[in-house]
Amino acid sequence: MANLKAALIGCGGMGRAHANAGQALGVEVVAFCDVIEAAAERAREEFGGRYATTDADRIMRDDSIDLLYIATHHDAHHPLAIAGAQAGKHMMLEKPMCIMRHQAVEVAEAVEKAGVKAVVDHWFRIQPTTQKIRELIPHPRLSHGQLAMENYNTGRVGAKWLWDKDDGGGLLVSTAVHTVDLLCYLMDSAGDRVYAESHLFEPEHKGTSGYPDVLVGTIVWQSGGLSTIISTDQGFNPAVSKWFHEVWDGERSAVLSSHTARVDFGGADIDTIDLNELSAEEMAKVRGAYPIHANLLEAIRTDGDTICNVHDGVKSVSICNALDEAARTGKPQDVAR
Ligand SMILES: NC(=O)c1ccc[n+]([C@@H]2O[C@H](COP(=O)([O-])OP(=O)(O)OC[C@H]3O[C@@H](n4cnc5c(N)ncnc54)[C@H](O)[C@@H]3O)[C@@H](O)[C@H]2O)c1
CATH class of the missing domain: 3.40.50.720 (NAD(P)-binding Rossmann-like Domain)
Structure with missing residues (x-):
């Protein structure tokens, strides 16, 4: 080619x-x-x-x-x-x-x-830590996904445009959509129903749209599995990392930390995969833009599918919109199919 x-x-x-x-x-x-x-x-x-x-x-x-x-x-x-x-x-x-x-x-x-x-x-899907969870825990019953980042008010991190109604869409759909997508992938399902509460703790410097800076929700999956989700900018903690996920299937469990670079298993044949042990060059090949581009090029070359296709893109946005609506109305929402 x-x-x-x-x-x-x-x-x-x-x-x-x-x-x-x-x-x-x-x-x-x-x-x-x-x-x-x-x-x-x-x-x-x-x-x-x-x-x-x-x-x-x-x-x-x-x-x-x-x-x-x-x-x-x-x-x-x-x-x-x-x-x-x-x-x-x-x-x-x-x-x-x-x-x-x-x-x-x-x-x-x-x-x-x-x-x-x-x-x-949604490159979290493709890296070896996520792939190993899929292999060892293919049918999870429960999971937790969390975006917990430094406070945007400090002005040190993040972009103000995320809070703009038109440009960004708020923290959940802008950024925590990664967590929602990773839950879709790990649960191998689409959302069925959601519950949520949200809060705007610090309106200063967050635009005029009134988007919450915290959302806590529950996702009921079409598979019958359940997840909790937290989306917040109320402070980063390296012990759980900006991105933090847990998965259980009744026998095995996995904890994904260190910005998803490390996974610790329970009840499985292996204990840990830690991509931080790789050289910077090796790390760049398995995380971030490079492997996603390689996946797209392979799909073009073989006329195959990509690891996160447009239907997957619809699923995560649908759940984010439903969570926002559940929090806004105080009522559970069916996730549009
Ligand atoms: N996948 C990831 O891990 C990841 C990480 C960071 C950002 N992102 C995403 O990448 C995208 C860009 O984010 P960023 O951090 O680079 O933002 P950025 O503000 O640094 O860059 C965005 C650029 O797009 C330009 N732009 C805006 N509207 C445009 C338009 N209509 N036509 C052409 N250019 C336009 C802006 O002028 C700016 O130069 C966003 O979708 C963001 O969510 C993804």
């Missing part, structure tokens, strides 16, 4: 990680697009390539481009992914696939209709 040609849309921190991963896998990243011209130009200077532009339509019309990396703010995921599918481009879609379920469904339909390959960048 000749080298694929890609365009990056959204030339910020994550977009540049995708350009890096693509190049490391032999993709030619030929075009760079951002609403901020200087950001697109900076990325083109950093990675080489033919042109920088603020016009996403130019990318869509460019028949030499096979592949898009969409790493913009969240409001643009929906229109860009639909335009990309209609233009016949394969796509690496940043999370959340969309802010709202109905948008995600439209993206899934457009991708199916166009017959292009797409992967949603």
Whole structure:
């Protein structure tokens, strides 16, 4: 297969990680697009390539481009992914696939209709720790998923735009969607019903949308399994890490910590996998953008499926929307199917 040609849309921190991963896998990243011209130009200077532009339509019309990396703010995921599918481009879609379920469904339909390959960048799925849990605990009964990050109010971490109604969509769908997706993957199921409470402890610096900075919820899975979830920016603790998950099946259990790089098993033949023992170079091959890109390229090459396809993208957004609605109304919500 000749080298694929890609365009990056959204030339910020994550977009540049995708350009890096693509190049490391032999993709030619030929075009760079951002609403901020200087950001697109900076990325083109950093990675080489033919042109920088603020016009996403130019990318869509460019028949030499096979592949898009969409790493913009969240409001643009929906229109860009639909335009990309209609233009016949394969796509690496940043999370959340969309802010709202109905948008995600439209993206899934457009991708199916166009017959292009797409992967949603829920890379926690692909790493060896997660894969080992799937192997040893294929049918969990219970799980817990947690996003617990440093307080955005400090201004030291995170992006303010996440709290914006249009750009971001709030902490749950912006960031804890990773946890929801990982629970979908580990429970090997889709959401059936959810319960939730939420709270906005610190409205300062969190925009005017009123999104909660804490949500505590329960997910009932179609498989009959149960999960609890916490999404909060009320403080990081290295003992549990920003991302923390637990899984039980009645005989075996797993605890996923250290930003999902370490898993400790109970009742299984092995005790621990700790990816922190790998060299930085080895680690980069099994976590983050690189393995997700490799998975997408393999799907394109073999006409196979990706590890997190557009239907998976719909599932996690559907659960996030239902949790938000359950917290807003104080009533359990069925997860739309
Ligand atoms: N998968 C992960 O682990 C992970 C980690 C961090 C961020 N992300 C995701 O990556 C995406 C980008 O996040 P980031 O941290 O790089 O943000 P960022 O603010 O650093 O970069 C986003 C860039 O997109 C540009 N942009 C916004 N709207 C655009 C549009 N309509 N067209 C073209 N460019 C546009 C902005 O100007 C900015 O340069 C988000 O979806 C975020 O949730 C994923």
